[in-house]
Amino acid sequence: MYISSDRSRRLTQRHDGIEPVKNDQQGSLWVCCPICGGKTRTKIFADTVLVKFPLYCPKCKKEIRVDVVQLKMVVSKEPDT
Numbered sequence: 001m002y003i004s005s006d007r008s009r010r011l012t013q014r015h016d017g018i019e020p021v022k023n024d025q026q027g028s029l030w031v032c033c034p035i036c037g038g039k040t041r042t043k044i045f046a047d048t049v050l051v052k053f054p055l056y057c058p059k060c061k062k063e064i065r066v067d068v069v070q071l072k073m074v075v076s077k078e079p080d081t
Contacts, residue, residue, distance in 0.1 A: 033057035034064055034075050044068055052076050 028043040038059035044050070050068040057064070065076040 029071065031055060031066075031068070031073060033060060033062075034066070034073075035062055036060040044071065046071060 028045055030039050031042045031044060032038065033040055033055070036057060036059050038057055040055060040057050042053075042055060048068060048071075050066065052065050052067065054063050055066045056062075067074050067076055
């Protein structure tokens with residue numbers, strides 16, 4: 001699980017395809033944008049599973065398809081149809 005508030009660490013993790021998430025006090029985690037690193041409006045829990053989820057970033061105004069399993073996020077490799 002990659003949890004970090006350090007901006008430089010987030011930049012290096014983005015190149016690996018594994019995106020960081022930001023911790024919340026209620027046990028949920030905020031998903032960060034794989035492009036700009038900004039916080040999105042999507043929260044996940046430890047048991048959350050997302051497949052080809054269209055993650056929208058309000059900061060960079062882009063939509064990216066992601067897969068999330070066991071708090072690990074990977075940008076979907078398959079092209080959009």
